[in-house]
Amino acid sequence: MPDYPTVLHEVAPALRPGGVFVHIGVHPCFCGGFADRADADAVVIRPGYLDSRWTTASWTDQGIRDKVGAMHWPLPELLHAFLPAGLLFEQFIEGGAPTPTVLAARTRKP
Secondary structure (H helix, E strand, O other): OOOHHHHHHHHHHHOOOOOEEEEEEEOOOOOOOOEEOOOOOOOEEOOOOOOOOEEOOOOOOOOOHHHHOEEOOOHHHHHHOOOOOOOEEEEEEEEOOOOOOEEEEEEEOO
16 A cells, blocks of 8 residues: 555544554565565565565566555554554564465554
């Protein structure tokens, strides 16, 4: 999503105090145009992880990323987007094996 911080700034005011927002998305460390997932047991991370531009780079032509593109948010940029929106982290979960494909975060409005 090209402007995820704006989305978070729109979500936070809609929550009551104590309200929960859950983010579930592709894992930014192991999924993206920089990650070659041709062998699920040995994901190869190539240069490009820190590049947060819109890209159609993909390890496969069997998905949607190579056709319409995607925005990559390196982990620090993704996590830092929640803080100015006023959302506090409570829990993180990774999913997928052997290398995570999903990152989820539970946040709460104070």
